[in-house]
Amino acid sequence: MNKLKYKFLPLFFLMVMILGQACKKDKLNFEADNRVLTDNRVNSTARVINLALYNQVIANGDSLTSFLTPSPTPGTPPKLPGTSYFPGNGYLTKIWNVPQDLFNAQEIVKLDFMTRSYQATLGNDIKTEVKNDYNNPTDYFLMPTFGMEGQPDVVQIKRGVAAPSKPDHFKIRIVNLSGKIKNPAFNSSGTLEDLTGSVSLAYSDGSFVNPKTNNISSATQTSEYIEVPYGTYQFKVLMQDGRQMPALGSELNQYTILDPPTSTIPKDIMNSTALTYAPIQTYQPGGIYTILIAPQRFNYLINENAETADTYQNSFQVLNDNTAAVNNTYFRIQAANAWGTDAVSFKVDGKTIASDLSFGGSGAYSNFIQGSHTIEAADASGKVIASATQVLRPAQNYTVWLSPDAAGAPKLLVVANDLSGATYSGGPAQEDATYARNQYRYFFFKRFLNLSTGNPYITFTLNNGQSIAGGEDNPNAGVNLQLGIPLFEHPYVSSSYSQSPYEVMVYRSKPNVVPGVWANDIEVLKNDAFIANKDLYLRPGRALPVHEPGIYTLSLIGQSGTGSTPATKAKMIIIKHNK
Template identity: 50%
Template sequence: MRIHRSIKQAPLLLLILLHLVACNKKKLDFEYDNRPTTENRKKSNVRVVNLGGYNQVIANGDSLTNFVVRGPNEDVQRYPGTSYFTKNGRLGKIWDVPMDLFGADEKSKLTTLVRNYGGNFNAEVSFTAENSYSTPIDYYLVNPFWAKDQPKMVAVPRGVTAPSKPDHFKIRIVNLSAVSADPGNNERGRQEDLTGPLTLAFADGTPVSDKTSNVSAATINSEYVELPYGTYQFRVLTADGRPMPGMSAYNQLPDYVTLDPATSTMALAANELTNQVFAPIASYQPGGIYTIVVSLQKYWYYQSAGSSEQYSAYQNMADLISDNNAAANLTYCRLQGANALNAQPINIRANGNQIAETLAFGTAGDYSNLITGTYTLEATDASGKVLATTAQQLRAGMNYTAWLYPAPDGSSKLLVVANDLSGVVYVGGSDDATYNRFKYDYFFYKRFLNLSPDNPYITFTLGNGQPLFAVGGNAQAAVNMQPGIPAIENPNVSNGLQSPPYEFMAYRSLPGVVPGSWADDIPVLKSDNFIARKELYTKPGRTVPVHEPGLYTVALIGSNKGGPKGKMMIIKHNK
């Protein structure tokens, strides 16, 4: 009986099943591909480095850009993209030429053009680009209007071989300087001549290497040299030691491109100079390959005192070009040691390896590059006796200083402080819940530490107890500093580009009593203490500026009860 009922119900179940299958509709794929182009074009070994303001390209007789010219009343920021230039259809600063533009002979006929509204300053240059698998080539396009007796295009071999040490980078200088047909001239004098042999130097003016020194425009490019990765402020010097102005990779204050024609220093007015020659502070990554190229670039200057009107001219300026796409640094960090203990020289080890040797009181050692991980740090005296030890997780891409200092309880301790050399400042949250940050590549940041055991609370101030200007809004960055306890959130203060001469003073303070009583036994620091080598300015007959940019730590060290007397020591963390 049960079997009979099941057989009678089977057709009904089959009918329901067929109905369900019949109602199953095919689902459509509603995914969208919003990429400007889906074509996968392989890159050649040829690049076009556009230093002359070219905006259009023709390859083998075919236009690759949009050739759209906006009028003065149109939206000059928006242009239609093309297949080869998807962003805005115009040639940018660096173009990796695709392989599909080269024929079987590995050659491509390129024409780059300047096309502007009105046509008064139109130009073009044609050349044959050759793709070589053994010798990558950069075709540098220089200023087509204002460079005297200089070809519009210069071919320069580009290095792609990785540094011999994985924690190093490679850098060179390319000299495409030229005499300007449009020099600036105001009431202070005519534009200075920045042509001739050029030398790559560190921030203090010391040459990087003989290989990157005295590079003439006829030689064009130097060899690459290898340096430990890190944060540097490279300068380019003329044969007589005058610093050459640099270019910024970021949109920053207009002062950075408003120069005094006679000295190339940043100008606030025709008769108000900073005596600072701009050179960007930048991070150079492990495995990176870089070129600093000098060519004619546009700048602005004030014509006369009392007038805010600016005129444009062209001067030789240094620009940073990346010759490869360096991978993100997920492996290495940097660590240095500093002696704030006493007059006895000390050594610092990381997992048994020496990173600082015979550090005198009030000095810091050179940086060592370490692989990220957990380290046992030890400070020893000359005999090898361990004075202090600590375990510390060192993270990739970070910069650290290990301070040996006397704690209030009479022991010796190691304090590891992370130094932020990014130049990034948090400026508040936006409406869409993202973070707003601003990046500077020319900054004057100082961080303060109290490493004196006899001063339970120290407040650092400007002259006469005036408060410091905090970066990021932390008004307590240098207030009531306790021994061995650094400020963590927004710890930097700043004296900016336009700062007049200043002093740093130490006050013995208390919670609720700020700044407190001036510690007149601690020598005052002056702004010119933040200038590494005044010869950089005095040798070529220039005025010494108020201070120099960079990231500094100012630490109160020593004692007022015996041993080395209290003082403020300075460490500059970029080179």
């Protein structure tokens, strides 16, 4: 009997398993797909740059856009339905990577571009053929010939796709498609300036990047690609006489308005900030970029009530020629000497990153691969006077400071700098703060450090002890800073492009006394200390701005009180972290 029972047990369990599988049902995936475009389309090697701002396109006789022309309504414009190729609002975008499925067997597509709107427009319809050539990726620039002279309706320029020879570098070039502006705008400030001619690529201080990107004319059209170490830059485009060419801003409406005779950002119809808009951004390792020079549409003031009209002006725009991979490998680091001696050198894992830095001096940036690194500082004799080992992370920007500790001995302080241009705007609690951030490409950010002995608590202020923080800034930024202890949470304060002249002062404060007593032995810094090269403005006969955009660290270094000498007395220094 027992033998019979054991024989049926395996059969019983087998039947249970079969019934369990028969009753099992697949669980449905209820995850929502919120993508605007769900079609899996492969892009061709052809790209359309729509400088004429056409809003409709037909491919091989078939419309790809909506051709809807709603009548103007006050307030928020109506939400227009998208199409399969332009799901946002059914209109042609400014940059369009032409899908591969539009090309015929000969790898050609016939495109018609036009503008359809409720009101009359200036531009004529144009037709062109676009070719998908795997060996020669090409950009097709649709030029605003209704507002300019010197260029055809469509300009073809080949685009580079080969990666930089050095993996921690990016490639960049100039494409000059400028032309004479028809019917130049004017207001009571003056007539639109002429920005035709050859241009050169420069860093934020006006120094040229490379001879290969100098004096590029509209006849030459394009420079070679050059390679530059990855990092955060504010590239500027200079005319032959040193005048700066504007870029077209997007994050604030004020950055779309220019002063006609100077192409600068105006305060009002008769007063300019003397600042020419040029974006600050991080150029990624392996990236390929084009600085495009061409007429684009700006606004300008027409009366004292801040009403505007539009005009075209030659300007520049940064185009991404490839999609650079996320930087999970490299970081950037520089050295700064806040120790009371000259001729200090710095090494990272035995590689020199700065030599003979004087007191208050800083070195250029170097790129390294993320991981644990040993940093050393040596005096003029080569003796190592301070060292530190620290894990340094990818896509970060660091400054290593040689400064005194509380006992007066030299030590290394590694500070991470935020070059993202993003700020936290606060507001109600959210899961990930996605909608509580502002992203800027033209900003004036400053953070503060106390690296000075004899000053246990320091508060940085504006004129007459006024708080240096405002708006959405952290009210503790620059307040009661202790020796060698940076503020890590929201440490930057922000200024405006239209800032009035100001001074930065140092007060000796206490935890319960702010700002404290003015340190009149420490020289006050004026706003023009935040201008890297005044000749950039004065040489072409332009006015000086109040200050320049960028990411700055303002540090108090040196010594106060007993033991202080004229060479090592406490002073403020400025380091600008973007180039």
